[in-house]
Amino acid sequence: MRYAPSDMALIELANVTKTYAQGDSTVTALRNITLSVQKGELLCIAGP
Secondary structure, eight states: OOOOGGGOOSEEEEEEEEEEEETTEEEEEEEEEEEEEOTTOOOOOOOO
16 A cells, blocks of 8 residues: 555554464464554554
8 A cells, every 4th residue: 555645654554464372273363454544543452
């Protein structure tokens, strides 16, 4: 994802995946997440 300089994201994630082991299992917490946060936007990330 490309932006003009005035539209450049402050935070940008592209195709992020997070997995972790829990006992004998693998848990996928995130699968191919793409996120863009622009200047002036508010963001809250909550989890366990």
